[in-house]
Amino acid sequence: MIPIMEFQNRSLKGPVMKADEFDLAFSMKVREIVAKYNIEYNPEELICDDATADAVFQAGVELLADIGLLNLDTNRVIKYTLEEIESLARESYANPSKAEFGEGDDKMIIAFRTGEDTRPPTNYAGPPAVTTEEEFIPFVQSFAQEESVAGTGICPGLDKLGNIEPKSGTLSEIHVGMWEQEQLKEVLRRVGRPNMNLGLIATVSTPSATFACFRPGIREPYNTQIGIHVLPEQKITWDRLLMAHFCQDRGIHPWQSAMSMLGALCRNPQEVAVTLIANGLGQLSYGHGPTMSFFSNHLDGTYGTRQPNWAVAAAMRASERHLRLATGTCVSGIKWRQQTGMYAMAAQAVIYTACGFSYPWIAGHTGLEARMIGEIMNCTAGMDKKKANGLALKIMAKAEAMLEADGPGETKIPFGETYDMKTIKPLPEFESKLMAVKEDLARMGMPYK
Secondary structure (H helix, E strand, O other), X not given: OOOOOHHHXXXXXXXXXXXXXXXXXXXXXXXXXXHHOOOOOOOOOOOOOHHHHHHHHHHHHHHHXXXXXXXXXXXXXXXXXXXXXXXXXXXXXXXXXXXXXXXXHHOEEEEOOOOOOOOOOOOOOOOOOEEOHHHHHHHHHHHHOOOOOOOOOOOOEEOOEOOEOOOOOOHHHHHHXXXXXXXXXXXXXXXXXXXXXXXXXXXXXXXXXXXXXXXXXXXXHHHOOEEOOOEOOOEEOHHHHHHHHHHHHHOOOEEOEEEEEEOOOEOOHHHHHHHXXXXXXXXXXXXXOOEEEEEEEEOOOOXXXXXXXXXXXXXXXXXXXXXXXXXXXEEOOOOEOOHHHHHHHHHHHHHHHXXXXXXXXXXXXXXXXXXXXXXXXXXXXXXXXXXXXXXXXXHHHHHHHHHHHHOOOOOEOOHHHOEOOOOOOEOHHHHHHHHHHHXXXXXXXXXXX
């Protein structure tokens, strides 16, 4: 691994380049490399073959070696040699990932797995997005109380606390962030899981506010990950490096997350897949972490559709074969807390499990959905790739047909319309709709245990 302090040197002495110049160089190079390796998107092969996965990996290595990472704070390019990247990959491959979180009875493990592994992914499902003071505890509790949820990979951020809106880099960021941490501890007390991993700190984003949340009994290395994400596409800031250094100093597993937008600098799924590998390798070079999330969305913010699913799955397969990292992603996307969305998430769970992913850090948008996604991961772990691809295609086609029939409609049903806010139990109408989806999935061939 490259020492973290070397990134300060390269951030100050690398080639000078403005962001728009870097974007142009990146976009031209990724097109060239994808064509060179003849990588093609096949919408009927959502789980790509070995040759495609190998090409995606080699293309990603070449992209990072040619382009590097841009430090937006210095307008300097962090350059790598091909030998450095290849050595990084060999070291990662030789040490398959394994990370422990939580303590005592609440301990959880995220470990590298292959698509053939009958050991299912760890259900690291957290309640995503922005919520209100009133919904905060019930929303989080709906996940934490589920036996199959081993830890909450992410927790919701607050839109405002009373009349205080959290603003990055101000006192309100810490004020609201600390209120959230206290509520999270209350949730864990209620469900009897006091040492459960809480994953990312939601509202806070700056290093100062993140570090302020670390204190005994609140946030400690055993129950936290800190985001050190590469920004789309292949950009970082001092904040990322500062938090990576903090993680290494305190023994915290960093939250490494490669994200690429579909339809922007990356025009298509194959360019996204290659860029996810390049972003992931760059992040691994300074983060030194055991986990890596891959994620992609369309320009309008939607995800969970066929193209981003293929791109993320291809990156997972490339990592499975060449890095042996514990990879994760969101099992989420279209039509939150609705039947259409449940079909789409079921397809994702089948695809990613067959591609060797180790954890979803979002698995639906209620605890019930997380439980159902956990059941799907459990029953499809080790399924033959061709069989898994056929099942996923059947489910994805159903989701696409429903989405077309629905039209734009309501994209997000409020949490309060799906769960009783006092008992924290699914409302009967919501539960019956999801159980109908489960019955239909069984008819399609989902091998529930």
